[in-house]
Amino acid sequence: MNSRDQLTGAMADLLWERGYAATSPRDVMARAGVGQGSMYHHFSGKHELAIEALSAVTAEMAGESSPLEGEGSPLERMKRYLSSPRPGTRGCRVGRMTQDPQVVRDPELITIVADAFDTMLGRWEQAITEAVAAGELPASIVPGELARTLAAVVQGGYVLARAKGEQGPMDAAIRGAVALLDAAHSAVATDH
């Protein structure tokens, strides 16, 4: 890794471990094992470094293949994505940023977060639209709304798991969502 990548990686780790406000340029240099000359050769300061670090994290997430777009019927893919392993007490690297007051007030940083959510919500909406079209979910479901509901279950699951310091609340929130989807599915199945 070159010093630029080392600095970006160190900033991503520190954003995650300490938050934006509590991370100083000095912390980043120490973690990266890189000196001040190199730091200010590559970056004007903490803000520019955060933009690059957060962009790298969200680009990596957006590039991962999502079960929402994989094999199986739309409802099966939705349930598989919900049920994929998520370490609840670690939290979401992107979602966490929305609770960092300095990040939310920074138009450039929060736009990176918003764009990452939009990508994920677009995948949800597509799968839900297909599930309704296939008669797996009732026509009363509005895909753009349910997309936000199910993304919120995951994000809120992290909040509940971190409050307790346990994985249990995340898993329970997911199982409850899957059970509701199954119940909604059986409502269509009965109508037919």
Next chain:
Amino acid sequence: MNSRDQLTGAMADLLWERGYAATSPRDVMARAGVGQGSMYHHFSGKHELAIEALSAVTAEMAGESSPLEGEGSPLERMKRYLSSPRPGTRGCRVGRMTQDPQVVRDPELITIVADAFDTMLGRWEQAITEAVAAGELPASIVPGELARTLAAVVQGGYVLARAKGEQGPMDAAIRGAVALLDAAHSAVATDH
């Protein structure tokens, strides 16, 4: 207000605006308009002050009457509680704390947060248990799981709203959850 209450109120505001790491004892004294003598007469430092401030915030929330325990059938109460006004971009004072790395690592602070969530989840679970018993939701619903799902929708709604800086994602997440509950309800209604 006496100086103790002024200090507690200032700490609650700053926890909310800046987070725990970014708030210094000096900031709290300045906001409270209280001197160092008074500060260290009442509190040993920032940690003790945060315990008292966070306890005051959660006690106030626990004391508020919840639509979950009000009038109407259990499912009506659940839907009314979900749909009650929530300024999404402001976020939840308690939920926010789970994303503050220093708070999560502090056993005393995170316990206050966990207890507040337990109170709220207990109310959810009670209402859902009643809804299943009344035949408003299918018997396949596990109250302790759905309680966490619906609490997560609210907490995740804040995350999505703050990412976009808009109320829309919170309202959409709530409407999607209400539509799923209605679909699950119609599944039981059809069975009968």
